[in-house]
Amino acid sequence: xxxxxxxxxxxxxxxxxxxxxxxxxxxxxxxxxxxxxxxxxxxxxxxxxxxxxxxxxxxxxxxxxxxxxxxxxxxxxxxxxxxxxxxxxxxxxxxxxxxxxxxxxxxxxxxxxxxxxxxxxxxxxxxxxxxxxxxxxxxxxxx
Amino acid sequence: xxxxxxxxxxxxxxxxxxxxxxxxxxxxxxxxxxxxxxxxxxxxxxxxxxxxxxxxxxxxxxxxxxxxxxxxxxxxxxxxxxxxxxxxxxxxxxxxxxxxxxxxxxxxxxxxxxxxxxxxxxxxxxxxxxxxxxxxxxxxxxx
DNA sequence: AAAAGATTTGCAAATCAGTTGCATATTTAA
DNA sequence: TTAAATATGCAACTGATTTGCAAATCTTTT
Numbered sequence: 396x397x398x399x400x401x402x403x404x405x406x407x408x409x410x411x412x413x414x415x416x417x418x419x420x421x422x423x424x425x426x427x428x429x430x431x432x433x434x435x436x437x438x439x440x441x442x443x444x445x446x447x448x449x450x451x452x453x454x455x456x457x458x459x460x461x462x463x464x465x466x467x468x469x470x471x472x473x474x475x476x477x478x479x480x481x482x483x484x485x486x487x488x489x490x491x492x493x494x495x496x497x498x499x500x501x502x503x504x505x506x507x508x509x510x511x512x513x514x515x516x517x518x519x520x521x522x523x524x525x526x527x528x529x530x531x532x533x534x535x536x537x538x
Numbered sequence: 539x540x541x542x543x544x545x546x547x548x549x550x551x552x553x554x555x556x557x558x559x560x561x562x563x564x565x566x567x568x569x570x571x572x573x574x575x576x577x578x579x580x581x582x583x584x585x586x587x588x589x590x591x592x593x594x595x596x597x598x599x600x601x602x603x604x605x606x607x608x609x610x611x612x613x614x615x616x617x618x619x620x621x622x623x624x625x626x627x628x629x630x631x632x633x634x635x636x637x638x639x640x641x642x643x644x645x646x647x648x649x650x651x652x653x654x655x656x657x658x659x660x661x662x663x664x665x666x667x668x669x670x671x672x673x674x675x676x677x678x679x680x681x
Numbered sequence: 682a683a684a685a686g687a688t689t690t691g692c693a694a695a696t697c698a699g700t701t702g703c704a705t706a707t708t709t710a711a
Numbered sequence: 712t713t714a715a716a717t718a719t720g721c722a723a724c725t726g727a728t729t730t731g732c733a734a735a736t737c738t739t740t741t
Contacts, residue, residue: 411738448729471699490660516674525665588719
């Protein structure tokens with residue numbers, strides 16, 4: 396993600412460059428892990444004031460443009476990450492203790508694999524593979 | 539799911555048999571497709587009045603007991619389905635047009651496959667594999 | 682560069698799903 | 712059946728997301 400350019404990304408997505416979009420985009424680009432709306436707002440900070448509603452709208456437009464991915468957890472949270480070529484589709488692990496979403500190696504989600512259960516008649520716009528439970532770090536204090 | 543017995547399921551889960559639990563459980567058992575809370579309430583109908591809050595609490599306890607699975611879509615909806623031996627873990631397809639969640643063939647989600655990206659140190663409590671887009675039926679009227 | 686039209690943002694208020702507190706009803710166990 | 716435990720219903724609350732609308736910012740057209 397670090398490799399991607401903000402200007403190019405916005406341009407290619409057909410979105411005009413506004414300070415708010417740049418703020419949201421760089422938050423997503425410069426953080427390794429997927430972020431939720433709250434994370435994004437915290438990341439942007441009070442310095443570069445961006446309204447919460449605006450963040451929702453920006454995420455919507457980014458998602459529609461296909462430059463970010465939305466990853467819903469089975470605990471009702473939604474996370475966002477860049478969907479550029481440097482960050483190909485991969486599974487995630489959600490820890491219900493520390494409430495962090497981490498990325499798992501890409502291996503396993505292949506066209507080959509998808510063919511196993513796709514009818515081929517639907518148009519697939521997104522794929523989510525999510526494991527959840529308790530992460531290695533939280534195992535000790537597991538409740 | 540049809541094959542499963544309500545009494546046995548509740549008993550094995552260590553949950554007492556109440557009319558409300560039976561109502562929710564049979565809604566899930568006797569419907570082929572995964573249901574959301576609204577579907578369940580509709581399914582139960584005004585005849586067998588069950589409070590919305592109660593449905594949430596029942597779903598919680600069923601989920602904790604491991605007799606149902608929760609499937610979140612990337613459109614913010616949550617669906618529920620039986621997790622009994624007659625309905626093994628499988629991927630789902632969510633159509634953003636008709637807003638239906640359908641089941642895909644099980645093939646593909648195997649221990650073998652999971653090993654590809656699991657570190658083995660986390661404890662995995664649930665797995666969600668979700669494709670979404672536009673289903674075959676909605677292709678024609680695709681917007 | 683100024684004006685007009687289109688797009689984006691911020692704010693306040695509305696909506697919606699899901700939760701909590703508490704009194705009542707139902708179960709379970711003694 | 713009686714007491715203790717558990718489950719349900721209702722009303723009010725929470726927190727996340729959405730909507731309406733006016734002000735600000737961009738675009739591009741003269």
